[in-house]
Amino acid sequence: MKCEKCGKNEATMYYKETINGVTREMHLCEDCAQKENIGGAFENAFQSMNHFWSDPFHSFLGGGFGSLWNDMLGAPTATLLGTERKCPTCGMTESELRQTGRVGCPDCYNTFSDILNPYVEKIHGATRHIGTAPAAPEQPKADPIETLRAQLKTAVENEEYEQAARLRDEIRRMEGEQK
Amino acid sequence: MSMFTISGGFTGLAASSRVRLARNLKGYPFRLTEAQHKEIADKVFAALQNNPTIGPEFEKKQIIPRSTEASQLVEEHLISPELAQNGGWLIVSKDSGVSIMVGEEDHLRLQVIGTGLCPKECLETANRIAALIESELPFAYDERLGYLTACPTNIGTGLRASIMLHLPMLTATGEIGRMTGYAGSRGCAVRGAYGEGSKAVGGFYQISNQVTLGASAAELTEKLVETATTIIDAEKKAREQVRSQNEAGLRDRIYRAAGTLRSAYLIDTSEAVQCISDVLVGLQMDLLSGVEPQKLYELEQRIRPAMLTGAPQERDCKRAELLRAAAKDLILE
Numbered sequence: 001m002k003c004e005k006c007g008k009n010e011a012t013m014y015y016k017e018t019i020n021g022v023t024r025e026m027h028l029c030e031d032c033a034q035k036e037n038i039g040g041a042f043e044n045a046f047q048s049m050n051h052f053w054s055d056p057f058h059s060f061l062g063g064g065f066g067s068l069w070n071d072m073l074g075a076p077t078a079t080l081l082g083t084e085r086k087c088p089t090c091g092m093t094e095s096e097l098r099q100t101g102r103v104g105c106p107d108c109y110n111t112f113s114d115i116l117n118p119y120v121e122k123i124h125g126a127t128r129h130i131g132t133a134p135a136a137p138e139q140p141k142a143d144p145i146e147t148l149r150a151q152l153k154t155a156v157e158n159e160e161y162e163q164a165a166r167l168r169d170e171i172r173r174m175e176g177e178q179k
Numbered sequence: 180m181s182m183f184t185i186s187g188g189f190t191g192l193a194a195s196s197r198v199r200l201a202r203n204l205k206g207y208p209f210r211l212t213e214a215q216h217k218e219i220a221d222k223v224f225a226a227l228q229n230n231p232t233i234g235p236e237f238e239k240k241q242i243i244p245r246s247t248e249a250s251q252l253v254e255e256h257l258i259s260p261e262l263a264q265n266g267g268w269l270i271v272s273k274d275s276g277v278s279i280m281v282g283e284e285d286h287l288r289l290q291v292i293g294t295g296l297c298p299k300e301c302l303e304t305a306n307r308i309a310a311l312i313e314s315e316l317p318f319a320y321d322e323r324l325g326y327l328t329a330c331p332t333n334i335g336t337g338l339r340a341s342i343m344l345h346l347p348m349l350t351a352t353g354e355i356g357r358m359t360g361y362a363g364s365r366g367c368a369v370r371g372a373y374g375e376g377s378k379a380v381g382g383f384y385q386i387s388n389q390v391t392l393g394a395s396a397a398e399l400t401e402k403l404v405e406t407a408t409t410i411i412d413a414e415k416k417a418r419e420q421v422r423s424q425n426e427a428g429l430r431d432r433i434y435r436a437a438g439t440l441r442s443a444y445l446i447d448t449s450e451a452v453q454c455i456s457d458v459l460v461g462l463q464m465d466l467l468s469g470v471e472p473q474k475l476y477e478l479e480q481r482i483r484p485a486m487l488t489g490a491p492q493e494r495d496c497k498r499a500e501l502l503r504a505a506a507k508d509l510i511l512e
Contacts, residue, residue, distance in 0.1 A: 089208075090208040090209075101330060101331075102209065102284060102329045102330050103209065103329060103330075103331070104208055104209060104210065105207075105208040105209055106203070106205070106209075106319040106321070106327045109321065109324060109327060109334075116331055119331055120324070120331050120334065120392065123331065123332055123390065123392075124334075124335065124390040124391065124392035124393050125390060125393060126335075126390070126392045126393020126394070127323070127392075127393075128323055128324075128392070128393065129321075129322075129323065129324055129325025129326075129334075129335040129336070129392055129393075130325075130335075130393060130394055130395045130398075131325070131335075131336055131394070131395025131396050131397065131398070132306065132309075132326075132336065132395065132396060133320065133322075133325075134313060134317060134318065134320050135310065135313065135314065
């Protein structure tokens, strides 16, 4: 199938959005998807969470401070089916993250760092933890580039090409930094 | 028996303090199966039991979803409504000062509650218990982001420290808005403890830290205490101002409230909360004596509609009965 926008390239992405009950579907090539700023809707959805300070102890705090879930329900949705990013450890997808505002496992903070880091900075006004740390120092970490290479291999094997491209770029960037 | 019973000062203005740390065990996803909840509860309980002093203080309970016991634990603020709804485990000290929920959105929600203004003391206890668990069960931790949590709003320290304040005069004068703004500028949020939004019934407010990353738990707690103390001072000043302007009016209002609590046969929640609020002011300003403010704070929780059963009039009758019993020792100064 050809891209519905340019009519030239092969459509590799299926895009579906629902805004105020109106659903729009498109088959696009990667270039056109980028031009359409697909995924931008995700950023907007996160904007609406700034007022979220909910505490699970609703009874203690009196409740009624709104929840992330409620904020998100009213937000525009955009789903990239098929080509969606997934956490290699727990399988959480980008749209699940967006819908719930919760990550699936500690590694999600790495997988979705491009989304979560700006969000974390926005909420906390900081990017670095200060204070209590585990008493025993952790074992020296494996070479981060090697870890990424292993992830890249898994992504290629699973035919997750978008994720693979992202990892490839990250490896190149890190190799460039080392030089 | 009362190893974890923590009490702080300002009991006339600060009802209670609470500290919560969110922690997750390394090597597990955040969302767990029922079997994993049990596994983690068992491991955490065993880690506590390995300490001969602290171990015997704790007991472990399974939370059966939507059970009567679960709703009672919610009313006692020992578990969240979510845990009561979905089930999980509770590891709790015999004096209820320390409670650990297993099965909330994070593996562990460690909570320490005390009376009066004591978040620092609560934090010390929470840190001690967390370190004890962590020495045997490593937590999910990242050098940059700190302790990792299911929701990015809790990462870093995983800390939520809060103080319940009683600020009726700042509410009456409207100065509470300015105080809320001041607290906001110091990274603290002030919310009405009961009722919708900012409308605080009886002048009860909850003040808590907003961010969890970028400052240590001790610094966040220190800032919270400083902010709360400034607000408490403003409330005290407002009370003295009212006394100097119209002491007779103040006495009249407080004594009438004491009279209502001592004599009412039917009383609804909002009148009861208002009267308790006025009597608390009377006790703090030495216009009344004979009853501990803490007893009234506890009562204030127990008379809420969810805590009493029966038809509305029956509840009003039971509520009045509880209040008459508590207020019978009040002395007008």
